[in-house]
Amino acid sequence: MKHSKLKSQESVFVSFILLLVLFQWSCAEQTPMEQGRQVLQQAAEAMGGLEALSAVETITREGTKQRSSLGQARVASERLYVQPTRPYKQIIDFTVPREVEFSGSNTRLTDWVKGGYNRDSRHVRIAQIRQLGAYKKEWDRDIVTFLVGALGEESTVEGISEGRVEGRPHQVVSVRYIDDVLYQVYVDDFTHLISKLEYTEDRNPYGDLAKERTFADYREVGDLTLPFSQITKEMGLVTEVREFSEMSVNGEIQEDLFEIPEEIREKVASMAHLDTIPVTPIELDKGVFFGKAGQHNMWVEFEDFILVAEGPTNEMQSLEAIRQIRKTVGDKPIRYVVTTHHHADHAGGIRTYVAEGAAVVTHALNEEVIREFLTRPHTLKPDRLSQSEHEPQIETVEDRRTITDGTRTVELMHLPNPHSDGYLVIYLPRERLLFESDLFSLHEDESWPPPVSPATRVFYEAVTKAGWRVDRIVPGHGRVVEWQELIDALRATDSSR
Ligand SMILES: [Zn+2]
Numbered sequence: 001m002k003h004s005k006l007k008s009q010e011s012v013f014v015s016f017i018l019l020l021v022l023f024q025w026s027c028a029e030q031t032p033m034e035q036g037r038q039v040l041q042q043a044a045e046a047m048g049g050l051e052a053l054s055a056v057e058t059i060t061r062e063g064t065k066q067r068s069s070l071g072q073a074r075v076a077s078e079r080l081y082v083q084p085t086r087p088y089k090q091i092i093d094f095t096v097p098r099e100v101e102f103s104g105s106n107t108r109l110t111d112w113v114k115g116g117y118n119r120d121s122r123h124v125r126i127a128q129i130r131q132l133g134a135y136k137k138e139w140d141r142d143i144v145t146f147l148v149g150a151l152g153e154e155s156t157v158e159g160i161s162e163g164r165v166e167g168r169p170h171q172v173v174s175v176r177y178i179d180d181v182l183y184q185v186y187v188d189d190f191t192h193l194i195s196k197l198e199y200t201e202d203r204n205p206y207g208d209l210a211k212e213r214t215f216a217d218y219r220e221v222g223d224l225t226l227p228f229s230q231i232t233k234e235m236g237l238v239t240e241v242r243e244f245s246e247m248s249v250n251g252e253i254q255e256d257l258f259e260i261p262e263e264i265r266e267k268v269a270s271m272a273h274l275d276t277i278p279v280t281p282i283e284l285d286k287g288v289f290f291g292k293a294g295q296h297n298m299w300v301e302f303e304d305f306i307l308v309a310e311g312p313t314n315e316m317q318s319l320e321a322i323r324q325i326r327k328t329v330g331d332k333p334i335r336y337v338v339t340t341h342h343h344a345d346h347a348g349g350i351r352t353y354v355a356e357g358a359a360v361v362t363h364a365l366n367e368e369v370i371r372e373f374l375t376r377p378h379t380l381k382p383d384r385l386s387q388s389e390h391e392p393q394i395e396t397v398e399d400r401r402t403i404t405d406g407t408r409t410v411e412l413m414h415l416p417n418p419h420s421d422g423y424l425v426i427y428l429p430r431e432r433l434l435f436e437s438d439l440f441s442l443h444e445d446e447s448w449p450p451p452v453s454p455a456t457r458v459f460y461e462a463v464t465k466a467g468w469r470v471d472r473i474v475p476g477h478g479r480v481v482e483w484q485e486l487i488d489a490l491r492a493t494d495s496s497r
Pocket of ligand 1: 341343419420437438
């Protein structure tokens, strides 16, 4: 008996060892890609299962949002324009996809098929294809659909490592996602929920831009478990905080919220499908052109060269503006691109002019930020400058500079103001034209009297004090304005006080 009992104990032991070996063997056989996949599957389980996540067609989130815009600080040495926390509601319909967002007095509608627009208290801005593309990426990477994409056929799990988020151990899965971006997905070892996504994407004028989005405060929403807090960082700085108080999935869509007003429907649709940013040249004087777009610029023909006032938006717009420059004033070299101020919307396209051989003329306070724009890596989406051998040239202005060849004169003057430091206004004395951005803008659909900011008053006083005689203001936003309209706007504001 004793003998046989020992034997059975022995066989149990042997079976156990065998199982252990088999288990280790199967683990060793699992590649890092398979392990990564398994971690993502666990994450999907923790959120309610892949099937339930795949069934999400719409999501409504309500709460607050606080944004800080990168590259829009008042001071050139800082990066962020910090905006207040506003009530916020978004409805995403992943089936189109499309989204409507209400934030303070802003309404933004973005429809991948029909186009998009943004309406604030002053006017309506129509979305360009690059903006629609950016939203498409946001819908794809929305946390409720992210794992459906990551575990789908169009994505590739590339590996797995270990990491920590706020001291907690995480598995970090590398996924080449459907948008071709490589994401590091941080999955909590204990909850199996996603704590963070890290990735790099292309953004003008920064090029390769490091981003991360952290998720917290997971709560039940129907059959799903979803985060009620999402914090986004860009270049290591917090640029968006969204805290939700209510969330619902697959609610009925209120079709009228997605309606595009009839008067702009055609324009919205035409902008949505254009893979360029149209620039319409308007001749202001002989050899002086207003480059009308969403954010405008101006070009001035000299005897032997061309001066460009501002390179707004991005390379897409600059390439179109350069095409129009060649059509209107020929192929003289573009020697200068002058920036009024360092804000990314007005300087996002300067790299293309630099690739053409232009020197950037800017106020001395902007030297560092402009150099950064011109030298940062653009490996994800190489642009003209990153592919050229060109050594970027920056020429700084302290107080004043005159650029003249005897036939044409452009004056630059430092204009300290509350909108942005390091600000240059651009004046053509003979033509009595003045180019500025963000100091005074009147939109086509503006109601009277327009809002007048403290910067507008400072601008008016500085130009008057300089003795400049201006007939027309050529703006970075809005329409060309008569100087008299500025005076009238100031008077109207004074009298309404
Ligand atoms: Zn600005």
